[in-house]
Amino acid sequence: MKKIITGVGSYLIEQGLLDKTGELILSQTNAQRAMVVSDENVFRLYGERLLNALSEAGIIAESIVFPAGENSKCLQNFEKILFKLSEENFSRSDTLIALGGGVIGDLGGFAASCFKRGMTLIQIPASLLAMVDSSLGGKTGVNLQRAKNQIGSFYEPVLTICDTDLLRSLPEREFKCGMGEIIKYAVLFDRELFYTLLRGNFDLSQVIEKCAQYKTSIVKEDKFDRGRRQLLNLGHTVGHAIEVLSDFEISHGESVTTGLCVITRAAVEKGICGKETLTELSEMLNKYGLTEYTGFSVNDVYDVVLKDKKISGNELTLIVPECIGKCKMIKIQLTQLKDFLKAGGLK
Amino acid sequence: MKKIITGVGSYLIEQGLLDKTGELILSQTNAQRAMVVSDENVFRLYGERLLNALSEAGIIAESIVFPAGENSKCLQNFEKILFKLSEENFSRSDTLIALGGGVIGDLGGFAASCFKRGMTLIQIPASLLAMVDSSLGGKTGVNLQRAKNQIGSFYEPVLTICDTDLLRSLPEREFKCGMGEIIKYAVLFDRELFYTLLRGNFDLSQVIEKCAQYKTSIVKEDKFDRGRRQLLNLGHTVGHAIEVLSDFEISHGESVTTGLCVITRAAVEKGICGKETLTELSEMLNKYGLTEYTGFSVNDVYDVVLKDKKISGNELTLIVPECIGKCKMIKIQLTQLKDFLKAGGLK
Numbered sequence: 001m002k003k004i005i006t007g008v009g010s011y012l013i014e015q016g017l018l019d020k021t022g023e024l025i026l027s028q029t030n031a032q033r034a035m036v037v038s039d040e041n042v043f044r045l046y047g048e049r050l051l052n053a054l055s056e057a058g059i060i061a062e063s064i065v066f067p068a069g070e071n072s073k074c075l076q077n078f079e080k081i082l083f084k085l086s087e088e089n090f091s092r093s094d095t096l097i098a099l100g101g102g103v104i105g106d107l108g109g110f111a112a113s114c115f116k117r118g119m120t121l122i123q124i125p126a127s128l129l130a131m132v133d134s135s136l137g138g139k140t141g142v143n144l145q146r147a148k149n150q151i152g153s154f155y156e157p158v159l160t161i162c163d164t165d166l167l168r169s170l171p172e173r174e175f176k177c178g179m180g181e182i183i184k185y186a187v188l189f190d191r192e193l194f195y196t197l198l199r200g201n202f203d204l205s206q207v208i209e210k211c212a213q214y215k216t217s218i219v220k221e222d223k224f225d226r227g228r229r230q231l232l233n234l235g236h237t238v239g240h241a242i243e244v245l246s247d248f249e250i251s252h253g254e255s256v257t258t259g260l261c262v263i264t265r266a267a268v269e270k271g272i273c274g275k276e277t278l279t280e281l282s283e284m285l286n287k288y289g290l291t292e293y294t295g296f297s298v299n300d301v302y303d304v305v306l307k308d309k310k311i312s313g314n315e316l317t318l319i320v321p322e323c324i325g326k327c328k329m330i331k332i333q334l335t336q337l338k339d340f341l342k343a344g345g346l347k
Numbered sequence: 348m349k350k351i352i353t354g355v356g357s358y359l360i361e362q363g364l365l366d367k368t369g370e371l372i373l374s375q376t377n378a379q380r381a382m383v384v385s386d387e388n389v390f391r392l393y394g395e396r397l398l399n400a401l402s403e404a405g406i407i408a409e410s411i412v413f414p415a416g417e418n419s420k421c422l423q424n425f426e427k428i429l430f431k432l433s434e435e436n437f438s439r440s441d442t443l444i445a446l447g448g449g450v451i452g453d454l455g456g457f458a459a460s461c462f463k464r465g466m467t468l469i470q471i472p473a474s475l476l477a478m479v480d481s482s483l484g485g486k487t488g489v490n491l492q493r494a495k496n497q498i499g500s501f502y503e504p505v506l507t508i509c510d511t512d513l514l515r516s517l518p519e520r521e522f523k524c525g526m527g528e529i530i531k532y533a534v535l536f537d538r539e540l541f542y543t544l545l546r547g548n549f550d551l552s553q554v555i556e557k558c559a560q561y562k563t564s565i566v567k568e569d570k571f572d573r574g575r576r577q578l579l580n581l582g583h584t585v586g587h588a589i590e591v592l593s594d595f596e597i598s599h600g601e602s603v604t605t606g607l608c609v610i611t612r613a614a615v616e617k618g619i620c621g622k623e624t625l626t627e628l629s630e631m632l633n634k635y636g637l638t639e640y641t642g643f644s645v646n647d648v649y650d651v652v653l654k655d656k657k658i659s660g661n662e663l664t665l666i667v668p669e670c671i672g673k674c675k676m677i678k679i680q681l682t683q684l685k686d687f688l689k690a691g692g693l694k
Contacts, residue, residue, distance in 0.1 A: 082498055145433070150463060151461045226465070309439055312377070312439070312440040
């Protein structure tokens with residue numbers, strides 16, 4: 001078992017960890033009860049095994065299960081979890097276990113952070129995207145109408161249990177989404193990883209571990225996303241807009257890579273990075289079946305971006321590649337944004 | 348102007364500060380806009396002055412005003428604030444100003460902590476209780492049905508602006524409530540303050556400042572309420588139950604002093620403190636028109652206490668006086684709680 005020390009706990013990665021969940025929790029907390037938050041797809045596959053693992057360790061478990069999909073990440077479901085925790089008299093030393101992908105991790109994490117001002121949180125990521133990104137670093141949240149992650153908190157899990165066996169059941173499209181975030185890490189930090197992914201012959205567990213290490217180290221530097229952590233938003237400003245405008249038909253990982261492509265195209269136009277970066281990125285997206293262009297208009301994207309968390313006053317922080325493996329933050333005026341989007345190929 | 352440095356900002360106290368709010372905010376933040384959250388009573392008295400002060404400093408302000416009273420501290424109003432912030436495209440560097448007593452401070456603070464994972468928060472306490480207690484230390488929250496502060500966060504204001512002029516309009520009963528928390532500080536930390544209050548001849552501003560210093564210093568030691576900060580819950584376990592059982596007819600400060608009396612009575616019975624402590628406390632409560640006994644039953648109080656945040660597993664942390672100026676934490680089993688409540692005079 002590999003272990004990465006995070007801000008307040010640890011990230012464990014190995015095949016078969018799910019069945020050891022109970023003992024792993026008891027080694028780090030004094031939880032007597034657990035509320036498992038999950039979605040229908042994941043719970044159908046792994047719910048029973050998790051409940052058994054908890055019961056074997058003497059942890060009394062209950063569960064609350066939501067429909068799969070981004071629409072479950074809403075204030076109503078946040079409240080449903082809170083009502084259930086309160087009705088059942090959970091204490092703040094009991095644990096909430098988020099078993100699922102990014103949606104469940106964000107929703108469950110947000111509820112855990114607010115119940116009695118913060119109860120013990122465990123993440124069990126069940127998608128590639130959650131394993132490399134959302135189960136780490138403590139960003140939680142729900143969407144508000146058309147605004148992605150508009151409401152939320154910074155609240156780190158004491159334990160992230162990454163059982164790579166769970167990927168066996170992952171649908172092809174979910175795999176693609178996760179690759180989106182992995183490509184993002186490569187563009188940000190790791191030229192070598194980029195070419196490894198491009199060759200396509202790699203050990204996925206090792207790649208997950210490497211991404212988790214990048215994320216952990218940047219979050220330790222800047223927990224509250226005021227400085228260097230904003231680099232991780234590469235592709236996300238336009239990406240979130242695409243997600244929202246598609247009514248979440250286009251998933252997070254798919255949107256982020258399209259956003260990354262838009263921003264790289266703009267960076268080439270503006271002389272921030274060379275053409276070869278766009279060519280290499282384009283090759284990568286084709287390899288993994290990801291999309292380079294979006295049909296949404298400059299004006300539509302602009303309106304959604306106005307809700308972005310990275311706006312301060314009339315300024316927006318954008319992350320742009322200089323080359324594969326190196327990106328930088330630039331601040332632009334909101335008035336310049338449309339021009340930037342046009343340079344990125346939007347109509 | 349006196350200034351106390353808090354965890355992430357400062358607490359300013361002086362007569363007439365309300366009219367300087369705009370410049371004070373600009374000296375500490377780069378907020379361009381402000382959302383004022385208030386209640387009808389306070390906003391009627393001070394809303395216009397605050398909006399003028401903001402406008403003079405060039406800060407564009409909007410407001411959202413709720414009915415006065417504990418029932419406003421609910422998830423629905425939390426959501427109303429979030430929707431308004433989102434609709435109006437507030438950014439996280441803009442500010443939310445909570446102008447009011449404890450209810451508004453807790454509700455507004457919770458919304459500020461969750462909007463875009465945390466926007467700038469300013470507290471302007473308009474009640475004695477808020478000035479000495481709730482506007483400091485970053486506990487925010489709303490009630491869930493019969494459970495007080497069941498949902499919330501730890502989120503400190505960057506600025507608490509305490510204008511003691513605002514107390515001039517304070518109703519007699521609100522003054523009594525604030526005295527409840529001040530008496531609590533005296534019993535916890537300050538025998539001399541206790542006798543000053545008992546004599547009744549004191550400078551209220553100085554007393555507020557002293558209490559703010561006690562609170563600030565203990566919060567710095569233990570921000571997340573896992574250790575010494577729990578001392579501040581003296582009187583609150585039974586107090587919260589009385590508040591809830593009375594449907595908030597009996598206010599927070601009134602309930603807390605009754606709770607303090609119940610716990611002191613139990614402490615005398617259990618040999619933890621001497622009879623004279625109860626006699627002195629009784630004299631103090633009579634002086635300020637506060638109530639020593641509650642008519643609610645052991646069973647009713649017990650059922651509400653089950654939702655208490657200070658329960659961990661089957662254990663509950665209680666704060667009990669040893670003498671005036673010195674208290675200690677004890678852990679009791681939930682099974683012992685009814686016995687304790689009976690010793691405290693409940694039927």
